Amino acid sequence: MxxxxxxxxxxxxxxxxxxxxxxxxxxxxxxxxxxxxxxxxxxxxxxxxxxxxxxxxxxxxxxxxxxxxxxxxxxxxxxxxxxxxxxxxxxxxxxxxxxxxxxxxxxxxxxxxxxxxxxxxxxxxxxxxxxxxxxxxxxxxxxxxxxxxxxxxxEARTRYIEYAKRTLPRNMDLTGIRVVLDCANGAAYKVAPLALWELGAEVITIGVEPDGFNINHKVGSTAPEAVAAKVKEMRADIGIALDGDADRVIIIDEKGQVVDGDQFMAVIAQSWLKRNMLIGGGIVATIMSNLGLERYLSSIGLTLERTQVGDRYVLEAMRAKGFNVGGEQSGHIILSDFTTTGDGLVAALQLLSVIKEEERSVSEICSRFEKVPQLLRNVRFKAGKPLEDKTIKKLIAESQARLGTAGRLVIRESGTEPVIRVMGEADDAALVTSIVAEIEAAIQQVA
The missing domain is CATH 3.40.120.10 (Alpha-D-Glucose-1,6-Bisphosphate, subunit A, domain 3)
Known part of the structure; x- marks a missing residue:
């Protein structure tokens, strides 16, 4: 019930x-x-x-x-x-x-x-x-x-800022880094700019003028176009876009390109492995994370533990199996050495510490692996359980066999709306497109 x-x-x-x-x-x-x-x-x-x-x-x-x-x-x-x-x-x-x-x-x-x-x-x-x-x-x-x-x-604001600053490696500051920070007109509009400024960064802000009605409106992690444009305009080193409650972060490189959570987690995993900070021999991500991430982690001797979609499931797996890094493509990054939930500011500071340490651009640092072609389609249905239909089950099994070990299918019903999400990925982009289209059409016919 x-x-x-x-x-x-x-x-x-x-x-x-x-x-x-x-x-x-x-x-x-x-x-x-x-x-x-x-x-x-x-x-x-x-x-x-x-x-x-x-x-x-x-x-x-x-x-x-x-x-x-x-x-x-x-x-x-x-x-x-x-x-x-x-x-x-x-x-x-x-x-x-x-x-x-x-x-x-x-x-x-x-x-x-x-x-x-x-x-x-x-x-x-x-x-x-x-x-x-x-x-x-x-x-x-x-x-x-x-x-x-x-x-x-x-005093709460000061307490959090000091806590966030202490997550950086000792004696490190952000002097010389130009940051465009988008706070989505949300909860972090005061604390995030101040924390970065106190650490020495040059901070250019957008989304820091909340009026009660403009939270997430054409700004923040769900609208990265705003911060991307500002990064290019100001020739900034990095763009950081938080969401309304700042538990999620999206990074923009110096070219204005979006860095998703998979690349972000790859950077943190490799950096923490190098610093002997990584626990569990890998990281936790969801079934939606790209196969390229899994292959990259394997290449450096790490594992990828997958969970169902949702940051709470990522955290549950981290706690149960002893990992300290996990997250989602969408930008929920959980670093349990520091936090008990996703923290956009703390995650961004960890990336900034890598930039400072390696003295390379964000586009270089955040290109750890080549993404495997991935296609996602959302199929709406009115009622019933289309995924329990025998025809659909047979097609999904046959499609997975066609992909073999070089690809994946993830097909699931949304928990919040009458939508079935069909995701396929493999090195052969044409094959993925064909298979996803077939399954999408079949579900529409049944539904």
């Missing part, structure tokens, strides 16, 4: 839509607070947010819920998701909350919850919170002196 409120990454939906309302936010505060309240100390929760107008509404509803069950609330203001995770640990909070819908447009918003150790809640804990939300919470509310209070934490 599906969950009522939580999805794959917290609660997300249109602000004041059928799912995400102030009433629900207050109940989430009460329910999550009750789950994490214990009697041996004054319990506390930290709350960060991105720059959406609806963030104010949700923030104060959460404050009402948490204080009603006796938790003290520390308001961080606009702050990246990874900063909230870090500050939850650093401030010894019992719970952390991020109000954001990540790379979605401003109309949407969401609530992400973090455990005291900075990791996202498990499915089981989220299920317990859902039961509490739908229960009678009134008899469980705090009374009198036990009611919580709210504080604004003005």
């Amino acid at each position: 599906g969950r009522k409120y939580f999805g794959t990454d917290g609660i997300r939906g249109k602000a004041n839509g059928p799912k995400l309302t102030p009433d629900l936010a207050m109940k989430v505060g009460m329910a999550a607070g009750l789950k994490f309240v214990n009697g041996d100390h004054r319990n506390r929760v930290v709350i960060g947010k991105d720059t959406r107008r609806s963030g104010y509404m949700i923030e104060y509803a959460l404050v009402a819920g948490f204080t009603a069950v006796g938790m003290d609330v520390y308001l961080l203001g606009p702050m990246p998701t990874p900063a909230v995770a870090m500050l939850t640990r650093s401030l010894r909070a019992d719970l952390g909350v991020m109000i954001s819908a990540s790379h979605n447009p401003y109309e949407d918003n969401g609530i992400k919850l973090f455990r005291p150790d900075g990791y996202k809640l498990s499915d089981d804990v989220e299920a317990e919170i859902e039961k509490l939300i739908d229960s009678d919470l009134l008899p469980k509310l705090a009374q009198g002196r036990d009611i919580g209070r709210a504080y604004r934490d003005d």
Whole structure:
């Protein structure tokens, strides 16, 4: 049975839509607070947010819920998701909350919850919170002196900046590097430029003028054209594009070309191997990562552990199997030596340290392997389970046999919309195009 409120990454939906309302936010505060309240100390929760107008509404509803069950609330203001995770640990909070819908447009918003150790809640804990939300919470509310209070934490920004800076190798700074930084008019619009400037970089910013409605609008990691154009205009050494909550990063080289997460992970893997920092003998990525990455890692004696799509699955595999580098093509880069979630700024700093150390251009450093031709098609369907059709199953098996060991097929149903994603890759681009087209047509016919 599906969950009522939580999805794959917290609660997300249109602000004041059928799912995400102030009433629900207050109940989430009460329910999550009750789950994490214990009697041996004054319990506390930290709350960060991105720059959406609806963030104010949700923030104060959460404050009402948490204080009603006796938790003290520390308001961080606009702050990246990874900063909230870090500050939850650093401030010894019992719970952390991020109000954001990540790379979605401003109309949407969401609530992400973090455990005291900075990791996202498990499915089981989220299920317990859902039961509490739908229960009678009134008899469980705090009374009198036990009611919580709210504080604004003005030092949080400085704490995160100092933490991010310390992830660079000792005695290294970024003097001499010209950076175009795009903060997507989102959560990192203050902390990211300041961190890079304090490290000595020349920083040219875009996407740092949020108005409550322009988050991710034609800027940020989902619209890298803006930072690419600025890189070429300013003759910068590198472009860095974050998303709305700054847990994702896309890199642009000095020529204005996009560097995807696969090339990024290859650079980090080789660099950390050289520094004796890499743990696990390889990295973790999803089934969507390019076969070229797998071949490159193999050439330097490393393995690639694949998971289903989603940064939470990457992190689960990293923790279960002892890896400290993982990520996705889309730019979620998880470096568990430093973070408990994707951190766009920290990941970018690791790349900048390689640039500084090797004194080569981004285009040279981030061309570790040649991509295997890859084609992705999204096929919409109205109802049913097209992938369970016998004809489709037979075609997929025959197509994989045609590719042999020199290629891959990844065919999966989206978890968020009625779409089947058909991805094929192999050295023979014409064969990939033909096979993907055949499967796409067959699914359309069945659907």
